[in-house]
Amino acid sequence: MSHSAAHAHEAPTSTGIDHKKLIMWLFLASDCMFFGTLISTHLLYRKLYPTGFTDAEGHQQFVQKLFDIELTSFSTFILLMSSFLMALAVSAMHKGGQLKSFRRNVLGVIVFGLIFLGCQVYEFTHFYHQGLTVQNSVFGSTFYVLTGTHGTHVAIGVLWLVLLYFYSFTGKLGGHVGALDVEVAGLYWHFVDIVWIIIFTAVYLVEYLGPDGIWGNGLPPVPGVTR
Amino acid sequence: MSHDHHHAPVASRYDLAPERSDIGLIRPDRFTGWRDWLTTVDHKKIGVLYGAFAMFFFLVGGVEALGIRTQLSRPDNDFITARMYNQLFTMHGTTMIFLGVMPLSAAFFNFLVPLQIGARDVAFPRLNAFSLWTFVFGAFVLNASWLFEFAHLSGWLKSFGWYNALVYTDFAPANGWFSYAPLSGTFGQADAALRAPRFTGVGTDFWIIGIQILGIASLAASFNFICTILNMRAKGMTMMRLPVFTWMTLVTSFLIILAFPAITVALIQLMFDRQFGANFFNPSAGGQPVLWQHLFWIFGHPEVYILVLPAMGIVSEVLPTFSGKSLFGYPIIVFSGAVIGFLGFAVWSHHMFTTGLGPVPTAAFSLLTMAIAVPTGVKIFNWLGTIWGGRVRFTPPMVLSLGFIWMFMCGGFSGIMHSSAPADSQQQDSYFVIAHFHYVLLGGVLLGLMSGLYFWFPKIFGRMPKASVAYWASGLVILGFNLAFGPMHYLGLAGQPRRTHTYHAGFGWETWNYVATIGAFILGIGVFIAFANLVWTAFRGEKCSSDPWDGRTLEWSLPSPVPEYNFARSPVIACRDAFFAHKHGAHRLVYEQDGGEAGVHMPSQSWMPLLASCGFLLAGLGMPMSAMGVPHAGWVVIAGLGVLFLGIWLWALEGPGGYMLKTPVAPAPAPAEAAASR
Ligand code: HEM
Ligand SMILES: [Cu+2]
Numbered sequence: 066m067s068h069s070a071a072h073a074h075e076a077p078t079s080t081g082i083d084h085k086k087l088i089m090w091l092f093l094a095s096d097c098m099f100f101g102t103l104i105s106t107h108l109l110y111r112k113l114y115p116t117g118f119t120d121a122e123g124h125q126q127f128v129q130k131l132f133d134i135e136l137t138s139f140s141t142f143i144l145l146m147s148s149f150l151m152a153l154a155v156s157a158m159h160k161g162g163q164l165k166s167f168r169r170n171v172l173g174v175i176v177f178g179l180i181f182l183g184c185q186v187y188e189f190t191h192f193y194h195q196g197l198t199v200q201n202s203v204f205g206s207t208f209y210v211l212t213g214t215h216g217t218h219v220a221i222g223v224l225w226l227v228l229l230y231f232y233s234f235t236g237k238l239g240g241h242v243g244a245l246d247v248e249v250a251g252l253y254w255h256f257v258d259i260v261w262i263i264i265f266t267a268v269y270l271v272e273y274l275g276p277d278g279i280w281g282n283g284l285p286p287v288p289g290v291t292r
Numbered sequence: 293m294s295h296d297h298h299h300a301p302v303a304s305r306y307d308l309a310p311e312r313s314d315i316g317l318i319r320p321d322r323f324t325g326w327r328d329w330l331t332t333v334d335h336k337k338i339g340v341l342y343g344a345f346a347m348f349f350f351l352v353g354g355v356e357a358l359g360i361r362t363q364l365s366r367p368d369n370d371f372i373t374a375r376m377y378n379q380l381f382t383m384h385g386t387t388m389i390f391l392g393v394m395p396l397s398a399a400f401f402n403f404l405v406p407l408q409i410g411a412r413d414v415a416f417p418r419l420n421a422f423s424l425w426t427f428v429f430g431a432f433v434l435n436a437s438w439l440f441e442f443a444h445l446s447g448w449l450k451s452f453g454w455y456n457a458l459v460y461t462d463f464a465p466a467n468g469w470f471s472y473a474p475l476s477g478t479f480g481q482a483d484a485a486l487r488a489p490r491f492t493g494v495g496t497d498f499w500i501i502g503i504q505i506l507g508i509a510s511l512a513a514s515f516n517f518i519c520t521i522l523n524m525r526a527k528g529m530t531m532m533r534l535p536v537f538t539w540m541t542l543v544t545s546f547l548i549i550l551a552f553p554a555i556t557v558a559l560i561q562l563m564f565d566r567q568f569g570a571n572f573f574n575p576s577a578g579g580q581p582v583l584w585q586h587l588f589w590i591f592g593h594p595e596v597y598i599l600v601l602p603a604m605g606i607v608s609e610v611l612p613t614f615s616g617k618s619l620f621g622y623p624i625i626v627f628s629g630a631v632i633g634f635l636g637f638a639v640w641s642h643h644m645f646t647t648g649l650g651p652v653p654t655a656a657f658s659l660l661t662m663a664i665a666v667p668t669g670v671k672i673f674n675w676l677g678t679i680w681g682g683r684v685r686f687t688p689p690m691v692l693s694l695g696f697i698w699m700f701m702c703g704g705f706s707g708i709m710h711s712s713a714p715a716d717s718q719q720q721d722s723y724f725v726i727a728h729f730h731y732v733l734l735g736g737v738l739l740g741l742m743s744g745l746y747f748w749f750p751k752i753f754g755r756m757p758k759a760s761v762a763y764w765a766s767g768l769v770i771l772g773f774n775l776a777f778g779p780m781h782y783l784g785l786a787g788q789p790r791r792t793h794t795y796h797a798g799f800g801w802e803t804w805n806y807v808a809t810i811g812a813f814i815l816g817i818g819v820f821i822a823f824a825n826l827v828w829t830a831f832r833g834e835k836c837s838s839d840p841w842d843g844r845t846l847e848w849s850l851p852s853p854v855p856e857y858n859f860a861r862s863p864v865i866a867c868r869d870a871f872f873a874h875k876h877g878a879h880r881l882v883y884e885q886d887g888g889e890a891g892v893h894m895p896s897q898s899w900m901p902l903l904a905s906c907g908f909l910l911a912g913l914g915m916p917m918s919a920m921g922v923p924h925a926g927w928v929v930i931a932g933l934g935v936l937f938l939g940i941w942l943w944a945l946e947g948p949g950g951y952m953l954k955t956p957v958a959p960a961p962a963p964a965e966a967a968a969s970r
Contacts, residue, residue: 078523084415087523091515091549099553102587106561106572114578199570200482203578206570210561228941237314237947 089249093256096218100260103214104267107207115280118204120196128204129272131195133188140184141265144219147177148258155251158244164233167247171230174254178223185216208268215264218257225250301891301952305856313896313946320897321951331897333417334856338424339403340752342395343745345428347823349391350738352435354816356384361776365809367797377793378466379441379495383434385469386499389599390506391431393733396741397602398427398510401517401541403752407847407854408535410526410863415519417895418943423513425905430509433912434502437464437495440920454921460493467496468791470592473573473584477562480576482569490566497566497916504559505908507552514545521545526846527884528865532626535845535869536619539626540605543633544598551594551637558587567919582647589640597636599733600700601629603740604671607693610747611675613841614690615682618869621674628667628674635664645713646720654713661711668704672697687841688762692743695770699735703728706781721791724784730777738819739769745826750840754852755833761825768818775811779804844872849881857894860955861887887955896949900942907936 078084117127154170157163189209197205229250232238238246272278302308310318320331332338359380363371372380402420406413414420440449440463449455467476476496478488490496521534521542534542562584564570571577573584612619619625641649641657649657675697684690706728710716719725750756784790788801795801838852846863847854849871861883867873874881886892911932918925 079525079529080522082523084519084523088416088515088519091518095511095515095549095553098550099557102554102557102590106557106583106587109583110578110580113580199564199568200486200488203571206561206564206572206579210564210570210572214560228944232945 083245085245085249086252089252093252096256096260100215100263103207103211104264107211107268110203110207111280114203115278118197118202121201122196124196126196129278131192131197132269132272133191134269134273136184136188137265137269140181140188141261143177143184144181144258144261147174147181148255150174150177151251151254155244155248158238158247162239162243164238168230168233171226171233171247175223175226175230178219178226182216182219182223185212185219189213211268212264215257215261218260222250222254222257225253299951301889301954303954305894305951305953308951311896311949311951313949315942315946317899317946319946319949320899321949323897328897330902331421331899333413333421333895333897333901335402335406335414335417335420336752336854336856338420339399339401341424342402342427343399345431346392346396346399347826349387349395349431350819351823353384353387353392354819356380356387358812358816360384361809361812363793364795364805366806367795367802369794372793374793375462375466378468378791379462379464381791382465382468382495382499383438386434386465386503388733389469389595390503391434393599393737393741394506394510395427397544397599398423398513400537400602400606400741400744400748401513401545403748404847405517405520405538405541406524407850407858408538408845409521409524409529410846410859410865411520411524412858412862412892413895414516415523416516418898418901418948419512419516421898422901422904423509423516425902426505426509426512426908429905429909429912430502430505432909433505434465434498436913437498437502437916440464441495452922454923457921458493460490462493462495463498465495465499467492467499470585470588471496471499471562472588473562473565473579473581474575477573477579477581477584478565478569479574486567486569488565488569488574494916494920497563497919500559500563500566501912501915504556504563505912507556507559508908510548511552514548517541517545518549526863526865530865532623533865533868533870536608536622536625536629537602537605537845540601540608540629543629544601547594547598547601547633547636551591551598554587555591558584558591561587567915582644585644585647586640589643590637592643593640594633594636596729596732597632599737600740601632603696603737603744604629606740606744606747607675607696609845610689610693610743611678612869613747613844614685614687614693615679616685616842617678617682618844618872619674620677620680622868625671625674628670631667632664635660635667639664642711642713642716645716658711658713662708665704665708665711672701672704687746688757688759688766689743689747689841691763691766692739692746695766696736696739696743699731699739699770699773703731703733703736706731719784721789722784723780723788723790726790727777727780727784730773730780734777735770735773742766742769742819742822747841748847749826749829750836751838751847751850751852751854753830753833754835754838755829756836756840757825757829757833761821765818765822765825768814769822770818772811772814772816772818776808776815777811779808779811783808842872842875844869846871849874855955857887857892857953857955859883859887860957861885888957889954891952891954893950894953896951898943898946898949900939900946902939904936904939904943907932907934907939910935 080087116125117131120126150170150173154167154174157166157170197208199205199209229238229247237243272280299309299311305321308321311321313319320327323331329337329341359372360377363369363377402414443449444461444463465471475491478490480489482488521538525534561570561572565572565574565579571579573579573581575581608619608625639657639661641653642661645654645657706724710719710725710728746757746762783801783804786800788795788799836852838850839848841848849863850858863870864882864884866879870879870881873879909932911929914925914928914932918929
């Protein structure tokens with residue numbers, strides 16, 4: 066048996082799946098439950114309190130008016146595209162470690178991720194000025210904590226990719242292990258992206274189903290008037 | 293690739309030349325003594341550390357319990373204050389569950405799983421060390437609340453400005469082990485400092501962050517064990533040949549990774565309520581405290597199976613060994629364990645019958661709870677079938693395992709009783725429930741774990757615990773336990789409420805409370821003797837052979853104590869209970885041609901897991917301290933997160949390292965024999 070074949074990380078595994086990839090899948094399974102709990106909390110409270118929230122001046126505010134669906138659609142699109150670039154970065158590594166192509170694509174992912182985060186920061190400040198805070202309503206609490214937790218996941222992903230990007234200049238990112246490391250980061254990134262698609266649907270889009278959103282707004286309908 | 297492995301194989305890690313990691317630091321591979329323990333990545337040493345800490349915390353939790361029982365020994369007692377009483381039962385429950393049972397189970401996972409599947413380590417050795425230290429620091433953060441409480445009671449904090457500005461001065465958690473909102477939460481409007489008025493002091497904050505850190509430790513360990521079990525089995529070790537203990541480890545780990553996120557989120561939400569004035573559970577702003585109950589029990593019921601399944605795994609190893617028979621109905625036992633794990637996610641609301649769920653959910657959860665008793669009962673019958681007709685040897689582990697079956701069954705019967713919602717509405721929050729879950733947790737789980745300790749101790753240390761002492765201790769534990777908790781069934785049905793620091797004379801509760809307290813002290817003495825016997829054995833006990841019980845699974849095929857590389861050559865498995873078959877049956881164990889002069893790959897030791905965990909220590913202490921208003925404590929939190937990041941970053945950069953260790957091998961089996969086994 067040759068020297069390197071005896072190394073734990075290169076020994077064949079019982080399932081044929083690399084340890085690192087398997088543990089990432091397990092983490093993601095766990096993270097599903099994590100986001101599942103956060104999203105359920107948000108939806109339960111939306112159903113319970115369809116009327117939005119009350120701002121600092123005591124005015125009733127409606128969620129549909131608050132959201133800027135164009136902006137959020139844009140940032141969703143950007144995040145989707147970043148997943149596309151991530152897939153290209155992974156495949157560059159699998160094709161025998163094409164580091165140049167890897168770096169180009171990963172840089173794209175990082176930039177797109179930052180744009181997404183920028184949109185979120187903008188959105189948060191915008192909502193804050195509209196009067197939505199963590200403190201003034203249940204909606205504010207669930208919305209900020211859910212989307213903020215997702216944002217934290219994106220930020221950790223960006224940090225990870227930045228570190229991988231610089232690591233690729235040390236010459237140590239290569240071979241099977243290098244491709245695996247990038248692929249595992251990619252799994253994480255795609256997952257965070259998919260979670261966003263779900264959040265975008267469950268938190269944003271459903272507010273636009275029908276004139277008053279899926280939850281209604283708790284007010285009696287006025288014929289011919291959309292609020 | 294594998295740039296750093298071109299050293300020649302060495303006979304001992306102390307023969308290694310000093311090797312620098314990828315970040316230029318010398319790898320701590322050649323340490324002895326305490327630095328070796330702090331940097332170790334050996335699953336066996338990590339298991340021993342888990343076990344040592346768990347036994348220590350069992351004793352802490354036990355002292356807390358005796359404080360509770362002393363207070364309740366007679367009516368209108370004032371041995372301790374009502375507030376101290378609340379803190380004691382909260383910390384007792386939390387300590388026993390998160391710092392006693394779970395880490396002791398983790399000790400067995402660590403020590404046994406790689407040995408039972410024929411592997412040389414876990415899938416991620418450094419992550420394993422990280423889990424251990426994160427658990428240790430989480431436990432410390434939780435118990436640091438006691439240090440503040442004592443400082444407060446002794447009046448040492450009077451000179452601090454922040455102390456004098458506090459509204460509440462309860463420093464140790466006092467909300468019960470499930471910290472129900474709104475008591476644990478907030479009410480009213482948050483002020484400019486983002487602080488909503490609260491019902492409790494910083495004890496709750498210690499509890500929140502402590503449990504959060506312990507959860508991270510459990511999650512990391514579980515990812516690791518699932519990977520190890522699925523991926524690192526020896527050749528021929530198919531899933532249906534896995535020892536039952538390993539199977540139960542797998543199911544438990546899946547329960548942890550799927551159930552803990554619910555409590556993680558709930559804790560985050562509660563923390564946001566308390567620190568940033570959010571409204572998740574704030575009733576005056578529309579928050580629903582009952583949501584906390586749901587989230588807690590979605591975690592909490594799987595948690596009780598997280599506690600019991602490992603003990604069931606242990607019992608499933610002990611009974612066949614001492615009955616001289618293979619486990620009766622292995623596939624059914626495994627399948628029942630998996631079904632219990634699965635159904636465990638569908639019964640949480642049986643803890644909430646009295647909240648008024650409505651008739652349909654109540655009926656559904658009631659039925660599902662009854663259903664989950666079926667696989668549990670199936671297991672009991674399989675264990676009985678295992679003993680049936682066997683040549684039973686009543687060794688200490690066997691006595692404890694039989695105690696497990698008996699006590700656990702009693703707990704199961706009262707469990708079935710409160711699966712019926714109308715009955716439960718009488719029993720809930722009474723001493724009856726205390727009796728129920730102590731029969732499953734103490735009579736069940738603790739006896740099971742003690743059985744495991746007495747069973748595997750000779751393997752871990754190569755020394756045999758004194759049987760005479762063990763019999764006495766087991767007798768005292770079982771006797772004291774039944775004296776303490778048997779009467780609580782009656783007390784509960786007679787109306788004594790749980791979590792109440794005293795009671796008046798004249799309800800007819802006096803005698804049985806007194807008996808229960810005497811029983812509790814007998815139990816405490818029994819557990820103490822049982823543990824003292826073990827600790828003494830670890831250092832001084834009589835040396836014993838490597839297979840003193842005529843064991844069945846692979847760990848018994850190894851020398852005791854087990855060498856750091858575990859298997860000199862990797863085993864190839866041809867059937868269940870491979871080592872037993874090797875000794876008495878048709879299939880002899882054969883080995884691969886690895887190891888020997890070429891060596892086996894050993895992971896390098898590292899400081900980084902410990903460093904990263906230290907980040908949790910700082911952040912965990914800083915958070916409640918900033919809630920207390922201690923100046924600059926917020927910076928401690930930030931420093932903690934910085935240390936955590938630094939630890940993980942250096943961990944990634946230092947590279948896994950590793951070296952080749954020569955193993956002593958017997959003359960290789962004939963090639964024909966080895967080939968035939970492939
Ligand atoms: C036959 C199986 C079991 C059934 C049917 C069952 C049923 C129940 C029910 C319905 C309750 C709620 C009682 C109430 O609050 O009024 C309960 C409480 C509890 N059970 Fe079980 N149980 C079973 C096994 C277990 C096991 C295996 C454990 C742990 C090892 C366990 C630990 C607990 C704990 C800790 C509580 C108390 C929670 C509290 O503080 O209120 N149970 N059980
Ligand atoms: Cu339950």
